[in-house]
Amino acid sequence: MFVFGNLLVALAHVADAVLTLFYWLILIRALISWVSPDPYNPIVQFLYRMTEPVLEPFRRFLPTMVIDISPILAFLVIIFLKSFLVTSLYEIGRGMQ
Numbered sequence: 001m002f003v004f005g006n007l008l009v010a011l012a013h014v015a016d017a018v019l020t021l022f023y024w025l026i027l028i029r030a031l032i033s034w035v036s037p038d039p040y041n042p043i044v045q046f047l048y049r050m051t052e053p054v055l056e057p058f059r060r061f062l063p064t065m066v067i068d069i070s071p072i073l074a075f076l077v078i079i080f081l082k083s084f085l086v087t088s089l090y091e092i093g094r095g096m097q
Contacts, residue, residue: 005096012089016082023078026051030071 029047037044058070 002097005093008089008093008096010093012086012093015089016086019078019082019086022051022054023075026054026071026074026078033068 025047029051032044032047039045054074055070058073059068062070062073
């Protein structure tokens with residue numbers, strides 16, 4: 001059973017790393033949007049391609065406003081997932097070891 005526990009701990013670490021990466025990518029995208037970036041810049045294109053699948057579902061459910069608050073909602077979901085999902089996986093895995 002310890003092997004399954006190790007698997008859950010490893011999944012918790014990977015999920016934590018992926019959620020942290022998305023947190024930073026969304027933050028950088030939000031900051032860059034304040035300065036009107038060049039849409040042909042490869043870094044800006046990379047940021048948009050990586051974060052749009054995360055932000056687009058929030059935009060579908062939000063009314064059209066002057067300020068885009070989808071990054072704020074994405075941050076809240078990421079924080080919730082890190083607090084609930086990652087911690088739960090880690091604790092369950094540690095209990096099985």
